[in-house]
Amino acid sequence: MSSPRALHFRGARIIDPLSQRDETGELLVVNDTIQSIAFGGRVDAPKHAEVIECAGAILCPGLIDPHVHLREPGGEAKETILTGTQSAAAGGFTTVCCMPNTSPCLDTAMSVRFVEGRAAAAASARVFVVGAATVSRKGEQLAPMASMAHAGAVAFSDDGDGIASAGMMRRVLEVCRSLDRAFMQHCQDASLSEGGLVNEGSVATRLGLAPWPRDAEEVMLERDLRLNGRLDARYHAQHLSSGGSARILREARARLGADRAHRISGEASPHHLLLTCDACEGYNTGAKMNPPLRTQWDINELKLAIADGTIDVLATDHAPHTIAEKSRDFASAPFGIIGLECALALYTKALVEDGVIDWPRLVCLLTLQPARLCGLDRRVAGIGTLTVGGVADLTLIDPQQKWTIRADAFKSKSRNCPFDGLSVRGKAILTIRAGEVLFREDPVAQPQRAAVATGS
Amino acid sequence: MARSASQTTQALRDIGPDLRLPFAARLRLPLLNRFAAASGIRIPPLRLWATVSRVTRPSIIQRSFGPDFLALEGVCATELTSILDDAERLLPCAVGDAPAARVLEGKLIANLFFEDSTRTRVSFEIAARRLGAEVVNLSASGSSASKGESLVDTSRNIEAMGVDCLVVRCAISGGAALVAANVRCAVVNAGDGRHEHPTQGLLDLLTLRRHLGNLRGKRVAIVGDIANSRVARSTTHGLVALGAQVVAVGPPALVPSSWGALVSGENISISHDMDSIIGEIDAIIMLRIQTERAADRGVAPDYRFAYGLTEARRRRLRPDALILHPGPMNRGVEIDDAVADDAFSSVIFEQVSAGVAVRMAILSRVCGRR
Known part of the structure; x- marks a missing residue:
């Protein structure tokens, strides 16, 4: 019998969001678990261990994206669970939570098991299912959330649509509370956004595109927070786009007090931190998003909210669409962009390079926070942290590596990335799930990277 | 070929x-x-x-x-x-x-x-x-x-x-x-x-220029469904480029507050009170309510009372002021029959030739x- 598989990380900047340590050290993985961590010291590694010289690169828990669209079943022309998880691994994500707006919708225990089965077969990044809260995401009838939770759904959402009826919203929050699952709201009051394509303002006016006011997001967020004040469910507002929403969330968290504030959270996505509605000029469908890109004021407010902890989850809202679909006219092209393979670099650009937060905090918002939101620790012990005896889901990040985003080189099946051609800094160079290497950067393709020399 | x-x-x-x-x-x-x-x-x-x-x-x-x-x-x-x-x-x-x-x-x-x-x-x-x-x-x-x-x-x-x-x-x-x-x-x-209807904008400009001469400094009101109107966009761009002042008039649902940002500069204004500007303009362009673009949902049944070009309002116009309409008209809504038909004050058919x-x-x- 051969000796157990072992990985010995040397000279890494180890960032663990749980213990809040950020020190150079060594880490030893044996089989699928973290065997030992030595901050500022050395681990006792077996002779056969594969040595990974990190040369100061950041070693952190595997990144977790709580908001992706894998499109399977029904949208396999855009993405599959296989290509989506490979895309995740290439971007440094070891875990993704997929949204239920597939066709058919993920609103039964059977569909949850289908996705988990496909994800197991794909054998790349972990996939957890966010189930639909209402049947077919229509907001009319409760979905079988208890059996879905039992089958593995880690949270619930009607993402793509907000739950319009306040009465239904209250029922959903009650059930989520009883099941101890988070509810993720796509905040969009359809009566305010209906037909909207671009942020309400001068770009929409000049281009003659239907306006989408911030109110559409803020009104629903405010309503939900009001409802949840009594129900105390774990409430999460997805992809916030409006600076006003950030302020609403900040006030609500302050009202709840320090010990309850974590019951509500908000999420940011890279495009809402880097692009404004000006990107829609020339009817650029590559910048057509739901919720829409807004203004520099909103970007500034969202960054403030990330800096002060109001927004404490980061996601990608990875939304693949085919080239043909995005080549339609602005009104009929679908909303959304892909993000898994460039999110880390874009967050580095928007948040770290801009001085909003530092690396340890960025790591926390991309690992521990989404793991807590979805209660992933219940499924995989130690996920989102670096814990001795916990799962060895790890990402090695070269924070200095300069590279150019090339959508054509993505593992994702889709190419709808408005950041194509952008020069960025910061890249995942090694992605490990349960001790298995999912992605290792090809050293030939990127000669200027930090050394990830391996030896034995 | x-x-x-x-x-x-x-x-x-x-x-x-x-x-x-x-x-x-x-x-x-x-x-x-x-x-x-x-x-x-x-x-x-x-x-x-x-x-x-x-x-x-x-x-x-x-x-x-x-x-x-x-x-x-x-x-x-x-x-x-x-x-x-x-x-x-x-x-x-x-x-x-x-x-x-x-x-x-x-x-x-x-x-x-x-x-x-x-x-x-x-x-x-x-x-x-x-x-x-x-x-x-x-x-x-x-x-x-x-x-x-x-x-x-x-x-x-x-x-x-x-x-x-x-x-x-x-x-x-x-x-x-x-x-x-x-x-x-x-x-x-x-x-x-x-978005735009540039030849319609040009024909408005031509008609206005033939009657008003140089458009620099002239005040033109565009009344009605500004939000959904491609004519309003094209005509406004053209008028502002030629130095005219444009005031967009209509209910808030049809005149977006961002209308002023259509072009840079001070030559665009917004009014929700037609009667306050009716006596100060050189020309008035009446737009149709575009029901096919769902504009009617933002329009109250008393639209004519607030924004229609009625006989009474026509009398308050300067005697030499021009009335334009890109057509087709909703008679009795944005423009009264008699005003539309009055060949002496209306240049609506001249617009068609200019087109x-x-x-x-x-x-x-x-x-x-x-």
């Missing part, structure tokens, strides 16, 4: 490539321009007088191409004046009082109307025929043909049959630009969704000079 069989075959082959190139060509975020420049990607601007950069496909149909005419936004005063001067000279020809030089002899112009229209289509057709061009009409209103995808496919098919100019009307904002980015022949925007003249000027510009 004879083309060999092999050229035609090539042209037909050229119609159906995948949509990769147009998509790439539309990734033109201003934010990313410099990165694109650094990496050698050409990101064409899409605004819009003068030549729009085409998708780079191998040049198969050997022909020189004229500029497109897609919008009045960004057209400078010199250029506008030059077009209006041309149109003014062509006015007698437009109404049949004088023969026009047949500068489009041998040209083929296709009217591609994905949205219903009578007057605009006929006006373009008459303009083209008076200049000697052949005209084909294609009406394809209805939901499936209005989608962007078939808009491009249809345009490429028609182009491959050897037309020199596509006159495009569609319900999609940006539709004409989308067509222009995907074909090689000239494209004239005959109204795209809520043929400006379209003659535009068509000869985009495909008349080789």
